[in-house]
Structures are given as structure tokens and as C-alpha cells.
Amino acid sequence: MSDSDPFAAALDAIADPVSGRGLIASGRAAAPRVNDADATASVILDVTGLSGDDRAGLERAIRAKLIGLGGLRDVRIAMTAEKTARRLIVVGSGKGGVGKSTLAANLAVALKRLGAKVGLVDADIYGPSQARLLATEGRRPEAEGQRLLPIESPFGLPMLSMAHLVKPGQAIAWRGPMAGNALGQLIEADWGDVDTLILDLPPGTGDVQLSLIQKHKPAGAIIVSTPQDLALIDATRAIDLFRQATVPIIGLVENMAGYACPHCGEVSDPFGAGGAEAAAGALGVPFLGRVPLEIAIRKASDAGDPPAAHGEAIAQPFLDIAGALMGWLNAKAAPTF
Incomplete structure (x- = not known):
């Protein structure tokens, strides 16, 4: 089991606003990469189809879940989105x-x-x-x-x-x-x-x-x-x-x-x-x-x-x-x- 598994489990406990599934299971978030040297994690969050309020809510939820877990002091969240055909x-x-x-x-x-x-x-x-x-x-x-x-x-x-x-x-x-x-x-x-x-x-x-x-x-x-x-x-x-x-x-x-x-x-x-x-x-x-x-x-x-x-x-x-x-x-x- 890798060191990032507890963090992935914590992410998967957060519901995707669209599907209702966990962020990992739905593909909404990628498991974080943890840097032990400065006690930070980086998370890639796919925000395709989400409103501004949903994005802000997920960002708050991720920080609340991860900061403090395993001594983590900070979380960097990179938001990506597919271009929607309009x-x-x-x-x-x-x-x-x-x-x-x-x-x-x-x-x-x-x-x-x-x-x-x-x-x-x-x-x-x-x-x-x-x-x-x-x-x-x-x-x-x-x-x-x-x-x-x-x-x-x-x-x-x-x-x-x-x-x-x-x-x-x-x-x-x-x-x-x-x-x-x-x-x-x-x-x-x-x-x-x-x-x-x-x-x-x-x-x-x-x-x-x-x-x-x-x-x-x-x-x-x-x-x-x-x-x-x-x-x-x-x-x-x-x-x-x-x-x-x-x-x-x-x-x-x-x-x-x-x-x-x-x-x-x-x-x-x-x-x-x-x-x-x-x-x-x-x-x-x-x-x-x-x-x-x-x-x-x-x-x-x-x-x-x-x-x-x-x-x-x-x-x-x-x-x-x-x-x-x-x-x-x-x-x-x-x-x-």
C-alpha cells in the first residue's frame, strides 16, 4: 500500500456534485502526490461541468479532509476542464x-x-x-x-x-x-x-x-x-x-x-x-x-x-x-x- 492511499481514501469520501460518487471513483480527482519534504500534497481536480459554487465547495472540502491528515500542512489543487462544444x-x-x-x-x-x-x-x-x-x-x-x-x-x-x-x-x-x-x-x-x-x-x-x-x-x-x-x-x-x-x-x-x-x-x-x-x-x-x-x-x-x-x-x-x-x-x- 502506497503512502498516498489514506489521502485517496479521504478524497473518495467526498461526493462528486454531478454523479454523487466519491471523487476518486468518479474520476473527478486524481490521487494526490505527497511531498514529504514540505508536507504538501498536489491534487488534480477535473471541474468539467461544475458551477463556480460547486468548484469552490469542492476546494474547501478537499482542504478540510486532507490538511492535518498524516501531518499534511498544505494542499495545492490544480483545476482542469475539458472544452465543452457550444x-x-x-x-x-x-x-x-x-x-x-x-x-x-x-x-x-x-x-x-x-x-x-x-x-x-x-x-x-x-x-x-x-x-x-x-x-x-x-x-x-x-x-x-x-x-x-x-x-x-x-x-x-x-x-x-x-x-x-x-x-x-x-x-x-x-x-x-x-x-x-x-x-x-x-x-x-x-x-x-x-x-x-x-x-x-x-x-x-x-x-x-x-x-x-x-x-x-x-x-x-x-x-x-x-x-x-x-x-x-x-x-x-x-x-x-x-x-x-x-x-x-x-x-x-x-x-x-x-x-x-x-x-x-x-x-x-x-x-x-x-x-x-x-x-x-x-x-x-x-x-x-x-x-x-x-x-x-x-x-x-x-x-x-x-x-x-x-x-x-x-x-x-x-x-x-x-x-x-x-x-x-x-x-x-x-x-x-
């Missing part, structure tokens, strides 16, 4: 004011409800709104080494936004390269076992979009538009941008599609009706569904309480779109970043 799904629009951010937030929450390992990046560097939509305003992410650790929203969704890195209301007056670098830090954060990232893009077809496409190679794009002709013209430009960059168009979503009077129930169409579905057909892209113009969606969004997190019928449009996206993802390979 798909970047961008949610874009040719113009602002079409509800793109609300759709992105609710799509991510709906995917989480459907069992996906999903995270959300607020890539709208100049006008970040996801911290408000998902009730994480005022929180700042921690960092591990050179990488940010995502913030977990109250809905169990890991996320990062430029709003988490600046003061509320602070203007971000950055040129394209600086904005692109900031976005890269959000995308390349330590996302743990997340395998799909939803990116809420800024409106338009400018530097941020082009830099992201060139560097991070999204797996696909979802375009959001209202039924209004003017919005559809801009949505068509966004589709053309992604096509030129060979980013697959997953489909088009029609937002603000029909308003039901809360008093009489009569449905009116202040932005027109069916325009996005007709445009999708003309452009040869899938139509993913429509989201109604509902006061309840606006109120819930302002309150940081996304409708997709709840069981009411108002969540169903987002769940349907999320289901269509999951079907698309399951049929595709998963490019890495």
Missing part, C-alpha cells in the same frame, strides 16, 4: 424596437424549461437590457483567472451582460474594436456545462455583428420582426447579412402580432397581420411563430419576470419557438468556440 445562436433584427431582447430572454428561459443546457449573453453592448429583463441588475460577475463567471438569474439561467460591468445608466461610448473585445469576454466566460448560448445582438448590421460572425462563427441566426412593412425591410437586410456570412437562418419570428383588448377580447392589428410569415415564405426561411402584443408581456418584462418562466398560456408562444429551435439544434452538428 453552439452560438444569435437573435437579431434589422432595427430596434421590435422586441428582440424580450424574445431572446424568453427564448433562453423557455429552452431552460425544456431541459436545455443554455446560457444567455447580452451582446447589445451599447444598449444592454437583459439585466432588467431577468432581474439581475446591480450584480457584478466574479472572475476565475482571466475568465468571467456567469451570473445565475432567479430563473436558473446563467447569463452575462455589459450591464453587469458598468454602472446603471452609464453610456458606453466605445468604438467597434473595443466593443468587439468586450463581447468576446462575455462569450468566452467560464460557462461550465452550457452547450448552447443565446446571443441578443444589437439591432442593425454593423461592426459588432460583423466581428462576432468572423470570430465566433454562430451556428445559426433567428431574426425578429413586427408585421409592419418597414420592420420587414430591415429584417430582410439582417437575413442578407447572415446569408452572406454563411450563417444558417434558423427562422423568422413575428413579434407584436395582434392585440387582444383586455376588456372585450376583440383582436386588432396595429402593426399589420401576417407580414413576417409572408416575408419568411418569400425569402425561403422557416417561420418559427408569432408572439402577440400583450400588456402582460410588457408588464412582466419591466418587472424582470419573463412570461416564459411561468405556466400561464402567455408562455406558450415562447415554448413553441424554443421547441422549434431545439429540433433544429438536434438535427445539426455542434461547432465549438
Whole structure:
């Protein structure tokens, strides 16, 4: 029996947060190498798929178990992780004011409800709104080494936004390269076992979009538009941008599609009706569904309480779109970043 066996047994008495087995039996930790000269041990800990809290908890547990055992005075823990294959799904629009951010937030929450390992990046560097939509305003992410650790929203969704890195209301007056670098830090954060990232893009077809496409190679794009002709013209430009960059168009979503009077129930169409579905057909892209113009969606969004997190019928449009996206993802390979 080697001198390290008692230490291996002590490690195996600690449960792996994922499998519930001991750290040695699960392969999560390698038996420590003990240096008798300075009474220290080194342990290799595989942290693939663990949250920041789980990692910190394991580190504390290992130190508590080993220090003092056999006269050990210190433990050096080297954390390693396999690179997880992730798909970047961008949610874009040719113009602002079409509800793109609300759709992105609710799509991510709906995917989480459907069992996906999903995270959300607020890539709208100049006008970040996801911290408000998902009730994480005022929180700042921690960092591990050179990488940010995502913030977990109250809905169990890991996320990062430029709003988490600046003061509320602070203007971000950055040129394209600086904005692109900031976005890269959000995308390349330590996302743990997340395998799909939803990116809420800024409106338009400018530097941020082009830099992201060139560097991070999204797996696909979802375009959001209202039924209004003017919005559809801009949505068509966004589709053309992604096509030129060979980013697959997953489909088009029609937002603000029909308003039901809360008093009489009569449905009116202040932005027109069916325009996005007709445009999708003309452009040869899938139509993913429509989201109604509902006061309840606006109120819930302002309150940081996304409708997709709840069981009411108002969540169903987002769940349907999320289901269509999951079907698309399951049929595709998963490019890495």
C-alpha cells in the first residue's frame, strides 16, 4: 500500500456534485502526490461541468479532509476542464424596437424549461437590457483567472451582460474594436456545462455583428420582426447579412402580432397581420411563430419576470419557438468556440 492511499481514501469520501460518487471513483480527482519534504500534497481536480459554487465547495472540502491528515500542512489543487462544444445562436433584427431582447430572454428561459443546457449573453453592448429583463441588475460577475463567471438569474439561467460591468445608466461610448473585445469576454466566460448560448445582438448590421460572425462563427441566426412593412425591410437586410456570412437562418419570428383588448377580447392589428410569415415564405426561411402584443408581456418584462418562466398560456408562444429551435439544434452538428 502506497503512502498516498489514506489521502485517496479521504478524497473518495467526498461526493462528486454531478454523479454523487466519491471523487476518486468518479474520476473527478486524481490521487494526490505527497511531498514529504514540505508536507504538501498536489491534487488534480477535473471541474468539467461544475458551477463556480460547486468548484469552490469542492476546494474547501478537499482542504478540510486532507490538511492535518498524516501531518499534511498544505494542499495545492490544480483545476482542469475539458472544452465543452457550444453552439452560438444569435437573435437579431434589422432595427430596434421590435422586441428582440424580450424574445431572446424568453427564448433562453423557455429552452431552460425544456431541459436545455443554455446560457444567455447580452451582446447589445451599447444598449444592454437583459439585466432588467431577468432581474439581475446591480450584480457584478466574479472572475476565475482571466475568465468571467456567469451570473445565475432567479430563473436558473446563467447569463452575462455589459450591464453587469458598468454602472446603471452609464453610456458606453466605445468604438467597434473595443466593443468587439468586450463581447468576446462575455462569450468566452467560464460557462461550465452550457452547450448552447443565446446571443441578443444589437439591432442593425454593423461592426459588432460583423466581428462576432468572423470570430465566433454562430451556428445559426433567428431574426425578429413586427408585421409592419418597414420592420420587414430591415429584417430582410439582417437575413442578407447572415446569408452572406454563411450563417444558417434558423427562422423568422413575428413579434407584436395582434392585440387582444383586455376588456372585450376583440383582436386588432396595429402593426399589420401576417407580414413576417409572408416575408419568411418569400425569402425561403422557416417561420418559427408569432408572439402577440400583450400588456402582460410588457408588464412582466419591466418587472424582470419573463412570461416564459411561468405556466400561464402567455408562455406558450415562447415554448413553441424554443421547441422549434431545439429540433433544429438536434438535427445539426455542434461547432465549438
